[in-house]
Amino acid sequence: MSDIIAKLAALLQQHIPVYFSDIQRTSDYIKVEGKSLSLSLPFVCNSLLGAKGEFSHLLESFAKQHKVNIKIAYDIPSIKGQNPKVVKNVIAVASGKGGVGKSTTSINLAAALSLEGARVGILDADVYGPSLPTLLGTKNVQPESPDNKNIYPIIVNDLQTMSIGYLVDEDSATVWRGPMASRAFQQLYNETLWDELDYLIVDMPPGTGDIQLTLAQNMPVTAAVIVTTPQDLALADAIKGISMFNKVDINVLGIVENMSYHICTECGHKEHIFGADGGQRIAHKYQTELLAQLPLNMQIRELADSGTPFMYNQEANPEIQQIYRTLALKLSYKLSQQKMAVQQIAISAVK
Numbered sequence: 001m002s003d004i005i006a007k008l009a010a011l012l013q014q015h016i017p018v019y020f021s022d023i024q025r026t027s028d029y030i031k032v033e034g035k036s037l038s039l040s041l042p043f044v045c046n047s048l049l050g051a052k053g054e055f056s057h058l059l060e061s062f063a064k065q066h067k068v069n070i071k072i073a074y075d076i077p078s079i080k081g082q083n084p085k086v087v088k089n090v091i092a093v094a095s096g097k098g099g100v101g102k103s104t105t106s107i108n109l110a111a112a113l114s115l116e117g118a119r120v121g122i123l124d125a126d127v128y129g130p131s132l133p134t135l136l137g138t139k140n141v142q143p144e145s146p147d148n149k150n151i152y153p154i155i156v157n158d159l160q161t162m163s164i165g166y167l168v169d170e171d172s173a174t175v176w177r178g179p180m181a182s183r184a185f186q187q188l189y190n191e192t193l194w195d196e197l198d199y200l201i202v203d204m205p206p207g208t209g210d211i212q213l214t215l216a217q218n219m220p221v222t223a224a225v226i227v228t229t230p231q232d233l234a235l236a237d238a239i240k241g242i243s244m245f246n247k248v249d250i251n252v253l254g255i256v257e258n259m260s261y262h263i264c265t266e267c268g269h270k271e272h273i274f275g276a277d278g279g280q281r282i283a284h285k286y287q288t289e290l291l292a293q294l295p296l297n298m299q300i301r302e303l304a305d306s307g308t309p310f311m312y313n314q315e316a317n318p319e320i321q322q323i324y325r326t327l328a329l330k331l332s333y334k335l336s337q338q339k340m341a342v343q344q345i346a347i348s349a350v351k
């Protein structure tokens with residue numbers, strides 16, 4: 001059997017390197033149960049491994065060839081949370097600087113996780129300038145309440161979404177002072193009737209000041225992702241973002257470099273308009289990872305501004321969709337690593 005396990009591990013590593021090439025011990029995800037092999041995945045990966053997934057026929061023929069049964073079990077770890085049954089993982093998406101594409105990245109990351117089969121919500125924490133309703137095309141939608149206190153999220157495709165923009169008009173939110181904004185956000189988070197989420201993506205307000213710090217501390221944040229562009233100024237602010245999360249002991253899973261390069265639609269030439277390798281440099285310096293590099297792309301802007309998330313558009317560039325999808329898989333993987341590390345610490349503490 002060990003021979004078959006090694007072959008199965010090699011098959012997975014070859015076809016899904018983003019996830020499996022980093023795991024050292026095969027026993028972490030392949031277990032023998034009688035005559036069956038049980039494949040335990042710490043994330044939902046439907047598009048690759050699910051019933052209709054691209055990879056499922058490969059697994060089927062592998063099972064036939066080696067006369068084994070392969071069972072797949074999905075497990076999305078819950079690391080921290082007030083009520084992990086309702087929200088398993090809260091992921092804060094932050095940027096030091098405004099306008100770098102944090103909201104666009106948050107939505108497409110949420111959509112990519114959802115397309116992989118996870119249950120996903122997105123919460124617009126930018127109580128001063130909520131952009132979620134514009135980006136999702138839900139500007140004139142109002143959430144319903146069953147009891148005049150709690151509210152149902154607005155469902156877009158399979159995403160559960162909530163934004164202060166659904167409740168008040170933009171102008172009244174911008175005059176709120178710090179504590180009021182924090183309170184409004186707190187209410188939004190607590191009083192939305194989320195329906196069993198694997199991931200809640202929180203689109204944080206830009207900046208690294210008191211407001212951001214308070215928000216991060218008032219939620220059971222599992223981990224954070226920093227979005228930046230490659231310019232020096234944006235990178236300097238991204239570093240402040242990393243320090244802010246370090247200060248409050250929130251793990252930074254990595255950096256997404258947005259508007260990283262541009263590919264000329266006429267000749268295909270790739271240009272680093274805002275500079276090259278900045279995200280990689282700070283990821284290395286601050287011991288985190290560059291999770292993705294998204295191009296500066298007209299379709300991303302057009303679809304965002306017209307209220308159709310890029311990941312849900314059939315005409316959208318599939319190569320760019322794949323970058324968001326890989327980002328989603330990396331994020332799930334890094335979260336499962338974080339969980340293992342937390343468990344290891346707990347085990348050593350008991351010893």
Ligand SMILES: Nc1ncnc2c1ncn2[C@@H]1O[C@H](COP(=O)(O)OP(=O)(O)OP(=O)(O)O)[C@@H](O)[C@H]1O
Pocket residue numbers: 095097098099100101102103104105126129131206258259294295296297298300301302304305
């Ligand atoms: N990769 C990209 N290519 C082209 N345009 C992009 C890209 N990412 C974002 N944009 C555009 O840049 C603008 C700002 O994006 P977005 O609202 O996501 O930024 P933000 O960082 O959340 O801003 P804010 O600080 O105001 O919250 C939008 O018009 C969006 O369509």
